[in-house]
Amino acid sequence: xxxxxxxxxxxxxxxxxxxxxxxxxxxxxxxxxxxxxxxxxxxxxxxxxxxxxxxxxxxxxxxxxxxxxxxxxxxxxxxxxxxxxxxxxxxxxxxxxxxxxxxxxxxxxxxxxxxxxxxxxxxxxxxxxxxxxxxxxxxxxxxxxxxxxxxxxxxxxxxxxxxxxxxxxxxxxxxxxxxxxxxxxxxxxxxxxxxxxxxxxxxxxxxxxxxxxxxxxxxxxxx
Numbered sequence: 001x002x003x004x005x006x007x008x009x010x011x012x013x014x015x016x017x018x019x020x021x022x023x024x025x026x027x028x029x030x031x032x033x034x035x036x037x038x039x040x041x042x043x044x045x046x047x048x049x050x051x052x053x054x055x056x057x058x059x060x061x062x063x064x065x066x067x068x069x070x071x072x073x074x075x076x077x078x079x080x081x082x083x084x085x086x087x088x089x090x091x092x093x094x095x096x097x098x099x100x101x102x103x104x105x106x107x108x109x110x111x112x113x114x115x116x117x118x119x120x121x122x123x124x125x126x127x128x129x130x131x132x133x134x135x136x137x138x139x140x141x142x143x144x145x146x147x148x149x150x151x152x153x154x155x156x157x158x159x160x161x162x163x164x165x166x167x168x169x170x171x172x173x174x175x176x177x178x179x180x181x182x183x184x185x186x187x188x189x190x191x192x193x194x195x196x197x198x199x200x201x202x203x204x205x206x207x208x209x210x211x212x213x214x215x216x217x218x219x220x221x222x223x
Contacts, residue, residue: 002042004095004144004151006082006178007031010043012075013057022062023051024072031083032058040100042084044179045149045190046070047100070102071148071188080179082149095151096144097195104135106147108187109165111180125170127152127180131191136164138193138201146192150178 007030014025026043035041035050035058042048048060067073087093109128116122129147131139136157139145143154145166152174156167175181183189 001087002047002084002098002100002149003087003091003093004084004098004146004149006084006150008083009177009179010081010083012077012079012081014077015075018061020064022067022072023059024048024062024075025052025057025059026081026083027057028083029056031085032056034085040086042082042086042098042100042149044071044081045098045100045146045192046072046102069105071105071190074188080182082178084149096146098146098149098151098192099195100149101192102190103138103193104132104191106131106135106166106189106191108183108185108189110185111170111175111183114169123172125172125175126155127168127170129166129168129189129191130160130163131166132163135191135193136166138197139164139166140197143197144194146190148179148189150174150180 008028010026010028012024013027016023031041032053032055035053037051037053039050040047041050043060046066050058050060052059062072107130109130112126114122114124114126139154139157141154141157145152145154152168154166155169158165170180
């Protein structure tokens with residue numbers, strides 16, 4: 001489990017085909033030193049298993065499903081990726097519950113400066129992402145969403161065709177310590193919806209493993 005607080009920005013230095021899988025090699029100075037073979041690491045929001053760990057790099061294998069359902073299918077050598085180690089049992093929740101299970105791929109519309117009251121550009125940014133319907137249905141105003149593994153808060157949500165435009169306010173620190181500044185309009189980004197919303201949906205709709213809670217009880221408890 002992760003929390004969406006990025007620890008390091010790594011760089012893709014190699015992608016090679018290995019049978020039906022692809023192996024990705026990532027340069028990382030801090031995260032690689034703490035990883036062990038077989039341990040989990042979030043790479044731009046995708047939970048992967050660390051392999052072939054070196055002093056300043058590690059590798060991970062991408063199954064065909066992972067390749068097809070994430071932005072890795074458009075990855076290139078030199079691309080920057082967000083890295084996060086799993087949350088420790090005695091750690092703090094700096095962001096929200098992030099599993100590293102990508103729900104869909106969005107498209108970057110733009111990253112624009114926020115105009116301040118005087119009409120001049122401030123140091124903060126608006127991040128605009130086009131998100132598909134399978135993610136939009138779990139996305140709410142002021143709710144949490146993981147974009148490229150970053151825990152972010154929805155500032156605005158506008159319906160558009162079969163999806164929506166999600167807008168998020170970004171502070172300078174977030175741009176500086178993540179890969180957001182390296183992305184260009186049209187680039188694909190990994191999205192993960194808040195898992196709590198998915199559990200609530202299942203409990204309300206019913207099905208295998210459903211909760212005994214009623215809709216009224218869920219509302220009374222704040223869901």
